[in-house]
Amino acid sequence: xxxxxxxxxxxxxxxxENLTVYCNSSSVFSSLQWYRQEPGEGPVxxxxxxxxxxxxxxxxxxxxxxxxxxxxxxxxxxxxxxDTGLYLCAGARNDYKLSFGxxxxxxxxx
Amino acid sequence: xxxxxxxxxxLIKTRGQQVTLSCxxxxxxxxxxxxxxxxGQGLQFLFEYFSETQRNKGNFPGRFSGRQFSNSRSEMxxxxxxxxxxxxxxxxxxxxxxxxxxxxxxxxxxxxxx
Numbered sequence: 001x002x003x004x005x006x007x008x009x010x011x012x013x014x015x016x017e018n019l020t021v022y023c024n025s026s027s028v029f030s031s032l033q034w035y036r037q038e039p040g041e042g043p044v045x046x047x048x049x050x051x052x053x054x055x056x057x058x059x060x061x062x063x064x065x066x067x068x069x070x071x072x073x074x075x076x077x078x079x080x081x082x083d084t085g086l087y088l089c090a091g092a093r094n095d096y097k098l099s100f101g102x103x104x105x106x107x108x109x110x
Numbered sequence: 111x112x113x114x115x116x117x118x119x120x121l122i123k124t125r126g127q128q129v130t131l132s133c134x135x136x137x138x139x140x141x142x143x144x145x146x147x148x149x150g151q152g153l154q155f156l157f158e159y160f161s162e163t164q165r166n167k168g169n170f171p172g173r174f175s176g177r178q179f180s181n182s183r184s185e186m187x188x189x190x191x192x193x194x195x196x197x198x199x200x201x202x203x204x205x206x207x208x209x210x211x212x213x214x215x216x217x218x219x220x221x222x223x224x
Contacts, residue, residue, distance in 0.1 A: 002152065028186055029209055033212075033213075039217075039218050040217065041216050042114070042200050042202070042215030042216050043200075044215070044219050045212055045213065045214070048210075048212065066198055088152075088153065090134040090153075092210045096198050097155055097158075097166050097168070098143070098155060099155070100145075100153035100155075101152065103153075104153075
């Protein structure tokens with residue numbers, strides 16, 4: 001059983017459309033990180049959110065941390081083919097371990 | 111600054127054999143974590159080393175072991191390989207210990223057990 005549940009598992013959209021990926025848990029995290037992984041590469045950190053209710057923007061990407069620090073979302077506006085990849089959320093708890101969700105595979109069609 | 115490097119990139123072994131994977135962290139990083147990534151289970155934490163000491167361990171059998179050297183380079187070893195050990199093994203380095211620190215991942219070693 002995953003500590004962090006990501007949804008949807010797969011997402012295929014047309015270029016220019018918006019998308020949202022969700023990351024949910026019953027556990028509280030001290031911080032939550034979002035990564036993107038491309039085939040043949042390791043995950044690359046996109047953002048870290050720390051404070052409940054925090055919203056961070058990275059160009060067309062908007063990340064939100066839930067008020068209770070148990071969930072997070074990633075929203076992409078006007079998706080482009082370059083946004084294609086596996087999106088992973090990862091939560092850090094006080095035991096110092098980083099727990100990853102199973103990931104959401106995003107495909108943006110030109 | 112050079113990124114995290116892992117060797118080898120690809121490896122094919124047979125059941126019962128043992129394997130050693132290597133990870134060189136970013137210069138100045140003292141923490142190295144290892145993860146196993148499979149399509150069914152996603153990224154699973156194996157262990158973390160900091161200053162040559164294992165700081166954290168995931169829920170993997172004793173066949174999985176690791177160590178860290180004084181220059182922060184790390185190796186992980188898997189003995190008596192099983193088919194289910196086929197996976198992408200990723201290492202990540204960070205300045206300090208703990209999941210709250212930004213982790214930088216290497217490209218991984220793709221292990222296939224036949």
